[in-house]
Amino acid sequence: MLGRDVHAFLEEAGCCCRCTLIFLGTRTDDLYGDLSKIYEATEAAVTRLNDQSDEVQNSREDSSTSETTAGNKCSGDVNEKCLSNDEFITEKSGANENSTKKQKFAVCIACIGVLQWGCSEEAIKRLSEAIKDGGHDADGFSLSLSLPASISLRTHRLWTLLLQAHPKFPVKGREDHIGTVKDVWKNVVGPQLGAATGKTFIHGTYHDFVLNVTCTYVNDLEDCKIMNELCQTMFATRQKQHKKYANSVYSKQAIDAAFKKLTDSEVLRVCPSPPSTPNEPVTFASLQCQQAAMYMAGRYNKYSRDLPQTPWFVEGERKLGSSVQELICDILNHTVCAEDLKFSSSGREDVDVRCLGNGRPFVVEFINPQRTKLSRDKISSLQQTINNSTKLIRVRDLQIVEKKDLKNLKEGEEEKTKAYCALCIAAKGYDNSALEALSKMPQLVLQQKTPLRVLHRRPLATRSRTILSMKAHPVDQHFFKAGLHLTTQAGTYIKEFVHSDLGRTVPNLGEIMGCEVDIIALDVENVALDWPPKCGD
Ligand SMILES: [Zn+2]
Structure with missing residues (x-):
């Protein structure tokens, strides 16, 4: 009876009812919400597995009898395990805990309480307060969950033991086991948070407003040290480079990668039995609201x-x-x-x-x-x-x-043309005909060396810049205004074009007009970009 045996194995190992259902291969998230559904779904999963193994073994056993037996067997167990979910914290902090209660309300060895305490009233209260305190005006929200690496490690260990004890058990759920734990948690917690905050819970890809939940486990590091034995070379290297890996010598990715390389017998040699029962469940180390940027x-x-x-x-x-x-x-x-x-x-x-x-x-x-x-x-x-x-x-x-x-x-910025107006001075006076000539000039290509005033922050180079047209108006005998129309090409230096920057811009206005010219003031007259759209205000 594969289903019944696997169910018993997971229960004895110390998995909570939700983790048990995940191991049994049930991926319909909405079966995880309330206890009666978990009970029914577990029963169905056990029966399904029993039937499959019956088919494989071509057993002559009367299947209706075996189903009933399996159903009865698991219903009692499931109820007992599931009760722990909501009473978890109350019982744990009770003054006179006896040993039976301790065992009954033990923290799940697989999810370390993510699907127990993490789904409790207390947890929901903390999560909804975090959303309310954020003060964001989003109508909907999604959840993002980050789990301690120890959960990955524990899951790998359990899968290895499970498959060793029951080689015919379907392995397909292993790949996305942690993803399923997260999905289940989100679907249990999300709707309740929605009710508490007045926002709509959105499962799946929704990035407008996310509550980022980071869970930590107090003995995470202690748990993960077993990786040193399991995969000595890899983690010894990571230990040595602890600066590079900061506090994540034992990351989920590293643990996953290590288990991909390890054979079952290597794992079983170091970890012959299920992971230890955690003394306490995970906690929320940080709850952070993230609203997508607005522009x-x-x-x-x-x-x-x-x-x-x-x-x-x-x-x-x-x-x-x-x-x-x-x-x-x-x-x-x-x-x-x-x-x-x-x-x-x-x-x-x-x-x-x-x-x-x-x-x-x-x-x-x-x-x-x-x-x-x-x-x-x-x-x-x-x-x-x-x-x-x-x-x-x-x-x-x-x-x-x-x-x-x-x-x-x-x-x-690159393509559009811009119009400038420069107020210029020719200290020794200028020739009116020179001004008129400016206005008739065809487009002008400058060779501009990086100006002295920006050399401390820009590399030295000579750049070609094009002035499309110019129009000059006299102000008096010394002053005149030069209107310049040009493509900006990521920075044409107008001031330097006027005063020549000690000859670093050629040709320059003084050279063209045949007199010494300096710039008094500069205005941008127009930035020709049709964006953003006009609002008519
Ligand atoms: Zn669990």
């Missing part, structure tokens, strides 16, 4: 010549009080409440360069945001709040965008 895009104008785009530090010391990034993000994150954020834009301008026209496209990535449901009105009012808070910048077209849209920002 907001928009355009900004910068009207100040003393404002860096991002917080500016020179040798660790903060320069200037604020930045475009902070003026935008501080207000947004007051509402979104993200753990961290990243600001990026299509190119950037220097501290002393204004950005006019329609502004420069930017994206803010909110990492683990609490609030992701923002109406169009709410976003408009956030934009208004930013614009009312400062005269240094202005934001428009603020909107929530998808991650897949972000490529527009970086593609635009």
Whole structure:
């Protein structure tokens, strides 16, 4: 009677009723929820295995009799084992534990209580509090479970013993045993958490909002030391390189890999009996809510010549009080409440360069945001709040965008043209006809050596840059404005084109006009990128 024998083997070894059902090969997760279903499913699995072995052995035994016997046998056992699930902690912490109770409510030797205490009322309470405390506004959630390596080790040991005792037992459940333990746990705990938190539990691939649960077992390391005996060379090497492996000398992956190489007889020589009964179950070492990143895009104008785009530090010391990034993000994150954020834009301008026209496209990535449901009105009012808070910048077209849209920002950086306006001075005066000539010039290819002012952070190289067109207007006899239209090609240095950077940019404006020219001020007039879409605000 294969089913009955295997069931007895697992029970005697000290498996909980859920682990027993997993070993018996039942993969229908919703059978694991309540005890009566576990009982029925176990009975069915035992019967199924009995029948299979009967067929194999072509036994003449009266199958109806044997089924009844097996059913009766397992029903009593299952009830007793399953009772321990909900009363587990109460009984364990009871003042006058007697030895019978200790045995009855023993921690499962396979899952170390993940499917016992881990599914208890106390556990559900802690998990639902973690979700509530996170304060996230997601409607649904999924669960991610990380287990101590010892559970993998114990499972491998049990499978080896089981197959040695019952060579005909189907081995197919072994491969994804741990995956099944996780799935079962999620399906037992998930719906109850859903009821407690008002969010919908979603099983399977759903990454918008996840509760990451990390279980640890106090004797995990002690348990795993047996790997040194089982697979000496591999773990001795990992021990020596403990810095590389940090605290994971005995990882699940390493243990799985070791067991793939080990023969059954090697395992049985070191581990001839089932793993010891744990003194206490696993605990939740960390419960962490993770909301998928949210992205907001928009355009900004910068009207100040003393404002860096991002917080500016020179040798660790903060320069200037604020930045475009902070003026935008501080207000947004007051509402979104993200753990961290990243600001990026299509190119950037220097501290002393204004950005006019329609502004420069930017994206803010909110990492683990609490609030992701923002109406169009709410976003408009956030934009208004930013614009009312400062005269240094202005934001428009603020909107929530998808991650897949972000490529527009970086593609635009390479391909799109930009328009600049430079206020220039020719100290010794200039010739009006030279200005007119500028406007008639065909496109101009520059050879630009890395400017002196950025040499400390950029490699020295000579790059070709193209100016598509220029248009110059006189201001007075010394000053004139030069409008430049060019492809940005990841950074053309306009200032250097005007003042020549000690001859490192050729040709340069002074050379073309035949006089000495310097730059007073620079504005970005237009960043030609049709993204993000206009909001009409
Ligand atoms: Zn178990």
